[in-house]
Amino acid sequence: MISSKDAVLGNVEIAKDTYEMILRPTKMPNILPGQFVNIQLDGFMLRRPISVSSVYHNTYKIIYKVVGEGTKALSKVKRGQILDVLEPLGTPFPIDELEEVLIIGGGVGVPPLYEVARQFCDKNTKVTVVLGFNDKDSMFYEEDFKILGCDVYIATMDGSYGTKGTVLDAIAAHDIHIDTIYSCGPMRMLEALNQTYSKGYLSFEARMACGIGACMGCVCKDSKDKQLYYRICKEGPVFPIGKVDFTC
């Protein structure tokens, strides 16, 4: 992890309440798929943890949804501004040797999966992507995944685009049978996937204070050993499927 001053090269709305920001650190660290950055914002005490959506030679992108005052302030940040960022944080998705993989993203859980898809595509793994959104206006990155060469299927809760319903409805509708999944999204979606699949990785979201494993604000329990716990910011946010207990 480094403490960096990142220049904002762009910050644009790409879907309803959803923004994409390009950041350029003074010295680009090695950021792996699934890792996140912790951004300080003027007027707010705690940093905002946001996952990295794609990594380039000396820049990276984040995609975030405006859900509260902090992300609203982030959406107002102008091109050319400098942000104080701790980066990168957390345990990444391992890009395993696989013939094929199913990537499942829900809403603002979609962004970190884009870098996962890129890296799998670079290794010639066959990548199938299923993305779930509330509605067509909230949808983003369908084309971006297609350009990488992925098969892409969309589900919307209101049926305004793709399959009506959840990502699991889309997987059933398109008869997708791939047993290894890489996923990120809302807790209820992850819980459903945790019950349906046994191979792959899930990435979790949590309220955090420090983001580096010191404050114990974002812990979860092991699914078997109740004495064992993990910090979502440190041992996570990515965990092997089945590892985390969903009841706490």
Added chain:
Amino acid sequence: MLEIKLPGLDLKNPVMPASGCFGFGREYAELYDLSILGGIAIKSATLESRFGNPTPRIAETPSGMLNAIGLQNPGVDKIIETELPFLKQYDTQILANVAGATEEDYIEVIKRLNDCPEVHAYELNISCPNVKHGGIGLGSDPKLAANITRMAKEVATKPVWVKLSPNVTNIVEIAKAVEAAGADGVVLINTLVGMRLDLHTAKPIIANTTGGLSGPAIKPIAIRMVYQVYQAINIPIIGVGGITCAQDVLEFLYAGASAVQVGMYNFIDPYICPKIIEELPAVLKKYGCDSLQDAIGRSHR
């Protein structure tokens, strides 16, 4: 210029991270050499391991945050086995924060830590607002606070500092009571009990309902309490509450603190302690203090 000798703590500088805001130092040791620090108040040790409270445990507030971690820790034996040997490699003073559900728990934890040369002094946590038993219950009543202090002093082979709660009508009364019971020093203040409600659900954001408020929001309260307690007792004070810079440290020293702890700001800027230590000599000088002693209690002279 920054050295100070306090009961059990031979500090090369007066800055240490506060208990619960630094774990056992491992995460920060990846970022800088912990030997820079005057001391470290390590995370509370309880007799048994504790998972702590359900999540969410954190909520942001104006100029601060609420937390209700609930004394999550691996238990004193595991701390002795794995954390103290890790800390031993650093040239810094260790203040072991001790907590429990009953008085007997505190005593047993102290007994087990007595034989650990890595621990230089104890910090009795009678002020945690986030646990049902022990914690703040013992720190809100002068008689109970004095009693646990006396019991701790009877068994402790190292100096005993008592960390006081600000959630009381009269903190001076509590400070005087623990001094009379033999405390070697006091640490003030712990967090203030607070709440935040979710606008959509109308329910508390923190699963524990209430949490402890920390950060710059509580600094004026901490300064006031250090100032009042300094006038009433003769044992040293470690000041804590909302410190974000060397100027804040100076304010605590003026009020009567002999050393300080930095709490939540470690979460915002993980390098804050080394930064403050580096800047402190220039800040002392700027305001006409040739030594730490010049600054300690200056507002009372």
